[in-house]
Amino acid sequence: xxxxxxxxxxxxxxxxSVKVSCKATGYTSxxxxxxxxxxAPGQRLEWMGWINVGNGNTKYSQKFQVRVTIIxxxxxxxxxxxxxxxxxxxxxxxxxxxxxxxxxxHWGQGTLVTxxx
Amino acid sequence: EIVMTQSPATLSVSPxxxxxxxCRASQSVSSSLAWYQQKPGQAPRLLxxxxxxxxxGIPARFSGIGSGTEFTLTISGLQSEDFAVYYCxxxxxxxxxxxxxxxxxx
Numbered sequence: 001x002x003x004x005x006x007x008x009x010x011x012x013x014x015x016x017s018v019k020v021s022c023k024a025t026g027y028t029s030x031x032x033x034x035x036x037x038x039x040a041p042g043q044r045l046e047w048m049g050w051i052n053v054g055n056g057n058t059k060y061s062q063k064f065q066v067r068v069t070i071i072x073x074x075x076x077x078x079x080x081x082x083x084x085x086x087x088x089x090x091x092x093x094x095x096x097x098x099x100x101x102x103x104x105x106h107w108g109q110g111t112l113v114t115x116x117x
Numbered sequence: 118e119i120v121m122t123q124s125p126a127t128l129s130v131s132p133x134x135x136x137x138x139x140c141r142a143s144q145s146v147s148s149s150l151a152w153y154q155q156k157p158g159q160a161p162r163l164l165x166x167x168x169x170x171x172x173x174g175i176p177a178r179f180s181g182i183g184s185g186t187e188f189t190l191t192i193s194g195l196q197s198e199d200f201a202v203y204y205c206x207x208x209x210x211x212x213x214x215x216x217x218x219x220x221x222x223x
Contacts, residue, residue: 035212045161045204045214059211095160102208103151105172107160 002026004096004108011114017084020111022096029077030054033099036070036081039110040092050099051079086115119143119207123215129223130195138218140188140205149209152181152190155217156201164203165190192220 007021022034036048049060051070058070064083072079079096094111097104120143130136140150148168153161163172165181168188178193192199200222205215 037212044216045206047212047214050211061211097160102149102212103163103166104153104161104206104212105163105166107162110160 002098002106004098004106006094006096006108006111009112009114011116012086014087014115014117016086016115017082018086018113019080019082020094020096020113021078021080022108023076023078024053024098025077027098029072029079030074034070034072034079035097035099035104036068036079037095037097037104038092039095040089043092048083048094049081053079083113086113088115091115119146119210119213121205121207121213121215123203123205123218125218126216127219127221129221131223132195132197134195134223136192136195136199136220138190138192138203138220140183140190140215142186142188142207145185146207146209148184149207150181150183150188151206151208152179153204153206154199154201155204161204195220 003025005023010018012018033052035050039045048064049070051058053072067084069082096108098106122141124139150168152165155161169181180191202217202219204217
């Protein structure tokens with residue numbers, strides 16, 4: 001069955017970077033794109049970026065464009081999201097989700113990133 | 118950016134009753150509208166896509182309707198496992214999500 005397994009929780013200091021991984025199993029990862037979505041406490045879900053896992057093309061939300069990088073390792077069926085220059089407002093749960101034509105049909109379990117001095 | 122607005126923010130419903138949730142888009146998204154259910158500590162789960170098509174394994178008590186800018190999710194005969202937060206999401210122009218409707222036990 002389709003599974004997206006993310007890396008574990010992280011605690012970072014302001015100004016640092018965080019890299020979250022998302023390993024896909026149960027399907028051919030290069031056949032689907034991937035979104036990264038975050039959920040800050042009390043805030044709505046918001047998309048951060050998207051990667052075409054097949055060719056590596058990316059698209060970033062304007063809000064995160066200067067701070068986020070999404071890459072993939074097709075040999076490991078794994079996508080990565082790196083967010084830099086962290087601030088307290090970046091404390092959130094970060095999700096990867098399989099893109100099925102804009103429909104997020106499978107989600108990772110989420111990775112809590114806490115930014116605190 | 119397309120803004121998605123959900124109402125009400127909280128809906129108190131008794132088990133067995135019907136819940137009606139609304140979602141409005143700031144501009145037309147055609148039928149590119151999905152609904153998700155999220156329980157505490159869990160990732161969202163896809164319920165409905167294309168405004169009205171149930172995802173695999175979703176019970177028939179969940180139904181969606183709408184197009185353009187107005188959408189509705191109806192849960193008929195609420196069961197205990199249905200008390201959760203529900204989000205709408207448009208995918209006509211990248212993604213945006215609504216603020217959610219919490220369905221709580223009355």
